[in-house]
Amino acid sequence: MTTIDDTAAPSTAKPGARPGGKPKGPRFLVVQGTLPYRGLQLGAVLLVALLLLWASGLPAFRMGQITNVFIIAIAIAGLNLVTGYTGLLSIGHSAFFGLGAYTTGILIVKYEFAPLSTIPVAIGLCFVLGLLVGLPSLRIHGLYLALVTLAVAVSFPEIVRRAEELTGGAAGMVVRSRFLAPPEWTGLVRAERGIWMFWFSAAVLAVVMLLCRNLVRSRFGIAMRATRDNEIAAAANGISVARTKIVAFGISGAITGLAGSLFTMYMGALSPDGSFTLLKSIEFITGLVLGGVATQIGPLVGAFAVVFLPYLTASYTEGPLAGVVFGIVLIVIVFLMPEGIVGRVGILARKVVHIVPADHPRLGRADREGPPEPARAEQ
């Protein structure tokens, strides 16, 4: 505990060998915005593009599964903003998913909207619902807030069943495939809806992940995380905790609603007990935890896990045992990687590659880290 002393005499300090700091292992230093960094980014984009091309050649059933993964990933990305980054546990996101899905379904079936033009309406409605659900978060915290969102999740299918005129009630709602044909400009015919939804979901997911990345890196993202970690300190530093929570809930709801909207276009059939119950919320939370809470790629990895793990365990075991094995796999993953798959990989990756922001003050003086000179002498 001599750190304060270091400050008093910066000229004798040795910032490269801080107390408690492990000796730095071999690390590649990559500076943001430089050629190697851009190269890494480009490589990642190319890799993703190749994987998508490969997946689009899969049989229709597999491709449909992957489309489902993309849609779930969008929903989890929405949940991640409010639960991962802002620290407000929501088990009500099935309602946003459902509201988005039913908005698109009703607008297509009853009002003959083109599928794509329903998306802004679904996003808007879910944003407003998000703001409303976010309101109680100003007063109640933690598990009590989770209970409020639980009420939203439980009441949604009930409301859908009651509003029979609009939603088709318990019998559900079918969106005829002629309404869901790919737009003409794609050059795809109606039978190729699977391919269209695959690429469209992938594109929407990419945009959503980009927006989320921007948001969590922005000052609003700092405000979200600060609110999560310590509300009193956040307020003392000038962050409006109320606004941050409510807006985060709104954006989160809007993104999960967008996923619901895509779900309608993908499935073509909706029923209140099918995909919009509490179980769906649990699925989102499971995916978020498996993939990595408050990580940018966690939602995608988590979506793959929640969609494919049950298939995988079912293929090795039979009957009800599959559910047990699935449960055990979940426990093992959470036990071994409490920070989630992406969180774990991130920790490992940081031991090898160290990404430095371009405005790091020590960069001007030397290319390597291990600051060559002590802190600039003041006074």
Added chain:
Amino acid sequence: MAADGALLTLRDVTIGFGGVTALDAVGFDVQPGQILGLIGPNGAGKTTLFNCITRIYQPNSGDIRWQGEDLLRVPAHHLPKLGIARTFQNLALFGGMSVFDNTMSGGSSQARIGATSGLVGWPPSRSRTKKLRAKAWELLERLDLVALADAPAAGLPFGTLKRVELARALMAEPKLLLLDEPAGGLTHSEVKALGELIVSLRDDYGFAALLVEHHMGLVLGISDHVVALDFGNKIFEGSPEQVKHDPAVIAAYLGRAA
């Protein structure tokens, strides 16, 4: 002491909890650039007073003004915008965030935080962020924290975290820095270094500081002016030299019979 030009003015601040009067008509001024030490034995009301200024408690009566403006009408998260920043007694850092992001969070009052502009990466908002980042780096350099910039705050040594809190508070470019028992949990030599650091930061950045502190050595060493509380009453106000010999303060600390 004249109220003219004072940054912070407290008059007759009174607050009670149940039957206990925690503060009874306390009043004093903080002048620009001044380090004011607020001392008193346990239970004297120091932290209560601190919480009244930082808008966590609402006084029952009295007046707290900031350059003439009624502070009791300002919500807590607007204080940094006015130029009032604080540190916490037992540290209140954002454990899951890096030292750099913790520092950046201190600049939240400096420019509008837009969610939409954050989503789309709106260029004007980016250039504001860029300026704040430059300032954050400058403060981290000044406080010798650059090597730890990307380390998560959780898990760093206590003394280091105190400096992170200082960096975060200074991001708000405060005119008044409220320090809640900064020496708590530090060793003797760390306290000395902290005192020197506070004074040199004050000299560089020109803020006034209200220092609520138990550690007499620190208070008497760096304060320009001292206010002593006991059982919610102001029992002394004057220079650090005078306070050492003030019978009321000595009695409060050592007991009346002494």
